[in-house]
């Protein structure tokens with residue numbers, strides 16, 4: 867589907883099909899990291915790896931845009947998600963959070979059951 871979408875849009879895309887946490891990007895080579903529902907599938911012990919991956923991939927000044935479930939005991943499906951405080955903690959060093967808005971993925975979830983975070987890679991070390 868992604869290949870078809872890329873072809874329809876007339877853009878050249880390099881698709882990589884592997885464990886995302888093993889991906890080794892050229893350091894500082896990306897302007898944007900977009901994560902839609904990946905971080906929230908990872909156990910908490912892998913959040914640091916996710917942050918190092920996103921942080922090392924991005925140029926200083928580049929953006930990570932992440933949309934993830936918020937912890938919500940009323941949700942009967944899917945992964946646990948993160949609290950706002952956990953999300954801010956993950957991005958604490960090496961990023962500056964520019965926006966954090968509550969939303970949802972689809973109509974079957976309650977309002978505010980996910981968060982959309984936009985954070986900019988800063989000069990600061992990641993840890």
Ligand SMILES: C[S@@+](CC[C@H](N)C(=O)[O-])C[C@H]1O[C@@H](n2cnc3c(N)ncnc32)[C@H](O)[C@@H]1O
Nearest residue numbers: 884885886887888901902903904905906907908
């Ligand atoms: C909640 S889904 C979101 C899928 C898609 N981004 C979307 O918005 O519909 C999370 C996806 O992450 C994938 N995933 C989980 N761990 C992964 C890993 N270590 N490497 C690559 N993909 C992974 C799962 O297979 C699943 O497709």
